[in-house]
Amino acid sequence: MILKNKFTWLLGLVILMTSCLDDSPTEIELDMERDDLALEYYINSNNIDATKTQSGYYYTKTVEKPDADLFVSDDYIGVYYEIKSLDGQLIDSHLDESLEPKIFKYSQDGLWPIAITYASGLAKVGEEMTVYSPSYLAFGNYSYETLILPSSNLIIKLKYAAKYTEEELKEREEAMLAEYIASEQLEGFEEVAEGVYVRTITEGDDSKTESQLGSTVSVDFELFELGADEPVYESYESNQPTSVSVGNSGLEFLNEGLIDVYPDQKLEILSTSFNAYDQSIQIFPSVIREDLVNLGEQIDLVKPFTPILFKAEVLSVN
Known part of the structure; x- marks a missing residue:
């Protein structure tokens, strides 16, 4: 147990991809290119009108609140969500609005997968969006039993339910x-x-x-x-x-x-x-x-x- 110190998990672009693999930069770049191509193919083949970001993920907004304020750094956000792999495997879901939304701090080390953090910078309270994330902004090469497979690209549905003060x-x-x-x-x-x-x-x-x-x-x-x-x-x-x-x-x-x-x-x-x-x-x-x-x-x-x-x-x- 850590009783004398508290740790902050500093998240980088690739996170566990680099901690679980001894890859050279060229191999990592090839993996990222593979993710990008897979996402592009999925978006195009399903005729999804999505916006691609410089970070590498795509998103669509299904509910917009133009008069609301964007989230800013260190905001506390309450969200309902569903996470699936690109092939439809359900990884996690918290969509029941009779329950309290899940809370996270909008910061570089507030939430994993970090794709949700990046997408939150484009969101407002009350908005709903779907994020199509490459694995390098998600779980990287990490795997967990049959729930998460290595290099899984994700489809993440988000409903931004609340913003809280400390x-x-x-x-x-x-x-x-x-x-x-x-x-x-x-x-x-x-x-x-x-x-x-x-x-x-x-x-x-x-x-x-x-x-x-x-x-x-x-x-x-x-x-x-x-x-x-x-x-x-x-x-x-x-x-x-x-x-x-x-x-x-x-x-x-x-x-x-x-x-x-x-x-x-x-x-x-x-x-x-x-x-x-x-x-x-x-x-x-x-x-x-x-x-x-x-x-x-x-x-x-x-x-x-x-x-x-x-x-x-x-x-x-x-």
């Missing part, structure tokens, strides 16, 4: 935490900072050192996405407790939640994502997230815009 998203997660506390009938949580709530399960040994700013606190822990039954990260199976430098952790909920604790204390922390994994990248489909981590990609397992529950036992304070 404050709106913080309020959304605060409401999620309040609902969770009420539904689980939890007692004893106190807000120690905006979006961070702590309760003590077992009192610690107050004859020993109490933590303060700058202390190193060693803990055994489990970390859950809110409402999940299985932890995303935990220290028990690996028998590797984690040490946190209070005030210097890249995870703000630890800086706030591990102040004034004693050895042997058991506690729980509820936190919004903005005090936890606020740089986590959105990935469609989310099912491939763990596989990417196992392949060595520097991403967080915790999904973005997802509050967390942290259960910890304090082992020592120094």
Whole structure:
């Protein structure tokens, strides 16, 4: 688990194509040319009136909102979508509008496949578009079971449902935490900072050192996405407790939640994502997230815009 640092996944043009292959530039260029020709053939043979961009993807707008504003860098976007391969294989779908749209940050490292990020620069709230993406702007040479095949060109349907402010998203997660506390009938949580709530399960040994700013606190822990039954990260199976430098952790909920604790204390922390994994990248489909981590990609397992529950036992304070 990454407790001291948060990683941003810097996305380039080819992403996993270069990390999974030891290709020369000439081979990569040939692969890109192959993708371009396949897309061009598909567009022409199906008589699709699509616009080709300099980046290499095509798009059509099926619903336009000329009076709306274009998305700009660092906007928070809510989207419904469907992703298929060019031959019709369904990869992922989130089209049910009775559900909340999927949220991502419009930035270079906010979403994968990056073709959706590029297309979002041409979109407005309320618009719908179809994107025809070459694999080098999608999953590259990455494959996952039978769901994603290497070098898959994609057809991506997008409906831009909402644009959020950061404050709106913080309020959304605060409401999620309040609902969770009420539904689980939890007692004893106190807000120690905006979006961070702590309760003590077992009192610690107050004859020993109490933590303060700058202390190193060693803990055994489990970390859950809110409402999940299985932890995303935990220290028990690996028998590797984690040490946190209070005030210097890249995870703000630890800086706030591990102040004034004693050895042997058991506690729980509820936190919004903005005090936890606020740089986590959105990935469609989310099912491939763990596989990417196992392949060595520097991403967080915790999904973005997802509050967390942290259960910890304090082992020592120094």
